[in-house]
Amino acid sequence: MKQLTISGSPHVHGQDTIRGLMYGVVLAMVPAMLVSVYFFGLDAVRVMLISVGACLLFEFLIQKYLLKGPVSITDGSAVITGILLSFNVPSNLPWGILLIGALVAIGIGKMSFGGLGRNIFNPALVGRVFLLISFPVQMTTWPIPRPIVAEGITDAITGPTPLGILKEGLRKGESLQDLSSQLPDYLTTLMGNHGGCLGEVSAIALLIGAAYMLVRRIITWHIPAAYLGSVVLFSGIFWLIDPTYYADPLFHLLTGGMILGIFFMATDYTTSPMSPSAQLVYGAGAGIITMIIRIWGAYPEGVSFAILIMNAVVPLLDRGLKPRRFGEAIKAQ
């Protein structure tokens, strides 16, 4: 017998590891990645590769040469940031801009706070919003999806997103009925054959990934349910008030980055609250802010901003909303 080991209990450990969870998320994003390649062709592959590669490279450079500490690029978190960043940009984005986005996401969004687990804001969204504000034209020129199986190769045609059509039309004073001919139907938005960012177009692919994450318990239901619920409730009320001006809840759910945001970005571990009650408030808050921006804001889409704003509130939520302590609430008998 060798030397005995002494340590405090527990003496066994569950199967969860950071790597396992992170690559689980990556796996959950695979369907959406495949769909994006289907619709946007090699451009999508290019954007995703550059984004992931750049995120890994910047993290490596910063950890190795700036912080002179251990390098942890294999833990999968930088890969997720890279994929999410690419999901949030149009497929025709020039590579230079993409590099800037990756640098901001990893450098400012993540490493400047101390790296994994310490960042306040979702790094991919920091990068995305930075690009959106700095390069508004490039970031809002969306190529029309063209399934790679379609005949012939032509120059990419660009067009607006459903939310863009809605915002623009309403601004001009048109009603929803007037716009309905330009807007894609539900099936189209569900499958993803409409303008938009790389990864956000296909709701169904994202939902498959989300289901996988829920089943594998990578994420819990709290944040998505609260987010979804508040969006449906908020948009539903206005839709019932005036269906000619306000779009219906399903339209809001299936367009823009809603599903991507709800399941993949709002649920980011580090930047979301810890207790179930705080998670519900966080999700609901993000949903309401999203809808406020979509309905009254200057931008047609508000998911990124909403999540970033709620990220900032997380420390407060963690402080104020504690889990229900055992023996606290219900009185015996």
Place this chain on the structure above:
Amino acid sequence: MGGVHPPEQKLTAGKAIEVLPVPSVLSIPLGQALGAPSRAVVAKGDAVKAGQLIARGEAFISANIHSPVSGKVLKVDEVIDTSGYRKPAISIQTEGDEWMDGIDRSPELVRECLLNQEAIVARIKEMGIVGLGGATFPSHVKLMVPGGKKVDTLIINGVECEPYLTSDHRLMLERTEEVLIGTTILMKGLGVSKALIGIEGNKPDALEALGRLAGAYPGISVHALKVKYPQGGEKQLIRALTGREVPSGRLPLEVGCVVNNVGTAFAVYEAVQKNKPLVERVVTVTGKSLTRPGNFLVRIGTPVSALIEAAGGVPESTGKVINGGPMMGKALTSLDVPVVKGTSGILLMDDTSSARVEVEPCIRCSRCVSVCPMGLEPYLLALLSANEAWDRVETGRAMDCIECGSCQYTCPSGRPLLDHLRLGKARVGQIIRNRRN
């Protein structure tokens, strides 16, 4: 609320209880029960019989200790016990197997209990019965309900939610009737008419055996519980069976419950009906690398090494020997430590399966919060404790922590959450005691 599902690994669930041969030398620690250590009433050279009182529990919370064998007292000195520290103990050299008069060691069932409530409590105290689930709280103290408190339910804990351990399971199968009579005696001693036996759903045979016989015992009902760790935690069990929640920092008495382990119920049966003190108990000796894991009826004071020998000897690959289960057990520094009243199992683990995983930064995944059965925030308490912010550790209700280890078990970053939490508890406990004085 909370909980985890570690692999059950009940390797010895099908192994009948074997009687372990009495070793030649035993050392019986004086501090076996929660509370004050007992005082030795024998001296070096004294001849003792099995079942003879050798140390008296004099404080309110302490328990008598009896000689598990007949023989000669070698010394009253110090030995390393399961705490890893040297503690006072009585060493006895076995000579023959002579028992005290009046102890009934036959397997014959004695159903009728003629003693009244006071006599039952007195007998349990005299026979040195303590909680055998692990906490080793003196049982007679539990039966003395302080004035102003009203107890209406006795709960018998047959959950055994710790992976690997099967001693309670085997006891329920092989001494079913005795456990039920013991439960009836405890009910009488407590003055209640209702007893609930809680068993995890992964032991259908025990559920069936107890459920079938329980009909003959008025007031006793057997309940299957969801398989979840820590379902057998006292407070978790009370809630699962009665829906009542013990308030923070209070005892189960507060919600009218008293909880006893099935092992305790059996020991009470033997003490009251057979006049037999607590000198032996069932211990599971298990581990994947053991050649002959099993459940053994062991005299208190037997060295752990003798137990492992009976189970096939220490495998070369052993990296850790644990007193108890893998979730809450205590790693032993030496194999010479004696089995005590609170030893429910000895678990041998290989280097590979017991090694801690690499510690990585907290990613705030909130798993520790969602698995905590007490609704605490382990990540925060561990951090505060590491930073010595004791006041915030206290307001974060660290003292509610039952040290079940679910947080550390589930942490994907492999952080030593419970290590820090335990330290926080120890410090805060000290601060609270100082404040009172």
Place this chain on the structure above:
Amino acid sequence: MDQTVLFALLSLGTLGTGSAVILYFVAQRFKVIEDPRIDVVNELLPAANCGGCGYAGCRNFAEAIVKNESLEGLNCPVGGNEVMQRIAAALGLEAEMADPLIAVVRCSGSHEHAPQKVKYEGASSCAFAHNLYAGESGCPFGCLGLGDCVVSCDFDAIYIDGSTGLPVVDIRCVACGACVKACPRGIIELRPKGKKDRRIYVSCVNEEKGGPARKNCAVACIGCGKCVKVCAFDAIRLENNLAWIDPKKCTLCRKCVAECPTDAIHELNFPPRKPRGEEAAAPETQTQLS
């Protein structure tokens, strides 16, 4: 200049002036009148805020000095007598001379002397390990080597020597006492630095009887009392099987060092002894920095 600029200038100017006036009055109203001598004393202090004086920080110490109007019983271990004299001069008081102290680690249970019997895995905290078990060597009094003292030191004056696994105090030690408090086993003691940094102390805190103590560690104090007998100055006390040398009475004669059968008594910074025939087996002088 058009009107907008003028308006902006005026409005901002009014706001600024208004705020300044309000701030002035508020500042006057809530002014804290403090003894100016506190600042003077505070300036003289080393600003280490280590708490070694018994007060939370240097400023609290300065306040205490000024309030006391005397320096009796007050000492800044970091600044030492020099600083206390300067403070005394500034305030016109009498400084109390204190022997400079230094932290002394009273355990020699190195890997060599107290071989490791088990392996510890878990949080690197002596306080936690102390609650868990006796220690890797089995000695329930000895150093656990997980460095709570190192973490507690604000002056980088203590570190764990990798070859022995024991903490080493170096010259940067100011005797603030943080490590004394941090050690869960009370191994570290503040002792006078001594003339020419020469010190003699019992490097063990084991209170077990000789047998068990020796079983875990070759250089444990076994409480044999030989040192007590050999000491001509009554400087050594034996309690709970453990000897302790009173630095006030000790004359640094070194007789006890030679007498100790387990080499548990250490001498520091003495010149090497001349070998004396059979008795040449004098304990090796510690290489420890002063």
